[in-house]
Amino acid sequence: MSLALATLIYEWRRYLAAVIALAFSGLLILAQVGMFTGIVKAATATIDRSRADIMILPAKSESLINSGPSGLPQRIQPQIYLHPEVVEVASFDGAGARWSNDPKPGQKQVSTFVQINMVDTRPDAVTLPVDYSEEVRLALMEPYAVAIDRTALARLGVKVGDHAALNGKTVKVRAVLDGYPDINNASVTMSRDTLRLLGMGQKGAKTGPLMVRVKDPTRAATVRDQLNANAGGAYRAWTRAELAQANQGALLKEQIIGVFLGFSVFLGFLIGVGITSQTLRGAILANIKEFASLRALGVSMGSLRVIVLELAFWIGVVGLGATALFTFLVFLLAKSGGVPMGFPVGWVVTVAILLMIISLASGLMALGILKKSQPADLLR
Template sequence: MSLALATLIYEWRRYLAAVIALAFSGLLILAQVGMFTGIVKGATATVDRSRADILILPAKLESLINSGATGLPARIQPQIYMNPEVAEVASWDGNGGRWTNVPKKGEKQVSEYISVMMVDPRKGAVTLPVDYPETVRVALLEPYAVVLDRTALKRLGVKVGDPATLRGHTVWVRGVVDGYPDINQATVVVSRDTFRMLGMMEKPDKTGPLMVRLKDPSKAIEVRDQLNAVSGGLYRAWTRAELSKANEGALMKEQIIGVFLGFSVFLGFLIGVGITSQTLRGAILANIKEFASLRALGVSMGSLRLIVLELSFWVGLVGLAATGVLTYGVYLLATHGGMPMGFPLNWVILVAVLLMAISLASGLMALGVLKKSQPADLLR
């Protein structure tokens, strides 16, 4: 065991402040990234958890996030079936309308504009998310039945079994699902038949994005390229994984989110360097006689500097581990509250590199203290 690691283990209290500073610097960034990514995952959960292997979007669309109209000409749907690998094609339509609950005595009336998404409640349907319970699927077979994410019940002022008004029609809350929150606008899910009865199929010559299930999912990239080759510029085919990655990237490119994350990185760096460097400096000063003893034994100043840098390296690793524990705790709290979180690998790597850079930079800033480790001081 190296001297630096032994020092950290036996005098861990001296370095605890540095570890905590690094951990909270990392958490400051990762928590925001996880929240923003979770917003995307909640908004696109129906697509991400569908049985679709390929998604068909308008040619110029780069994602489903803040991308504008997603409608396609209805004539495209039968064209997709011309590929021999295609097993099922279905449109994923959405619309919106005014929602008003029917409050009981003493309850508050809620009236707000909501999003309405549709699924096909047929067993194994390409638009039906794989994690929908069977009870929810059966409930959606009922005309005018709606399903909400659990987090939207209070927001819309209803419970399971309650009636409400949507676009002037009476609908009934027949089930709840988890993991489909939408922070911007509450969303309800209906069957395709209910969607039509609510008058939301406004343009028969237009459909929403198309979900495509293949006979062999392993051929998704091959079929995507084949569909794009014959699209004539009318649409663009995406694999589900490719679209999910594009959705996450689109949110991170939003200017306001970029400002938030950039400020968090800057603030985390300042806090981390400020506290970690002072902690290392104080710990070295507390052990200055030990460093002086090493110099008296013939250890060079260069070797002592390497010990300090190695010590800062180990502090950085422990800080990384603490960041992981704290981030996991935040993840558990968020998911327990119905808010999904996601941590893209590139951001995790960025935070890991940043924390190690903070720790090593702090070690470099603390090297000046070693000048006080004069062997002659041991005689005083």
């Protein structure tokens, strides 16, 4: 075991402040990234968990997030069927509607705007999420039946079996979903038939984004390329994983979100460097006689600097572990409250590198204190 690691283990209290500072610097960034990414995951959960292998969007759309109209001409759907490996194509239609609950005596009247998600209730349908239970599928087959995520029941003032109104038409809450929260507008899921009964189905010559299933899911990327080659500028095909990544990237590139994340990175760097460097300086100063003893034994100043930098490295490693623990606890807390979170690998790696840079920079800033480790001071 190296001297630096042994020092950190046996005098961990001296370095605890530095570890905590690093952990909270990382948490400050990851918590915001997780929240913003979770917003996207919640908004596109029905698509991400569908049986679709490919999504068809307008040619100029770069994602489903703030890319303008996502409607496609209806003539495109039969064109997709011309590909020999395509087995099912369905539009993913949706709408917004005014929600009003039917309050019982003493219950609060809730009137708000909700997002409508549509699924086909046919067994193994391409638009039907893979985590829907058979009970939920059968419940949604009932005309005017809707399903709501568990976290939105109180928000919408209903429970299973209650009636409510969507744009003035009566619907019944027949099922509860888990894992489909939405921190913006609450989501209400219904069948395609119910969507039509409510007058919110396809209108005119436009349809929603198309969900496509192919014979062999492992060839989804190949089929995507072939569809795009034959698109003639009318549409763009995406693999489901590719679109999910684009959705996350589109939200994180939003100007206001970029400002938030940029400020968090800057603030985290200042906090991390400030506290970590001062903690290291204080710990080295407290052990200055030990360093002076090493110099008296012939250890060079260069070797002492290496020890300090190695100590900073190990503080960074422990800080990364603490960051992971705190972030996991925040994730569990958010999950219990119905708040979705996601942590893209790229951001996790970026934060890990940033924390190591903060730790090593703090070590470099603390090297100056070694000048006080003069062997002659041992005689005082």
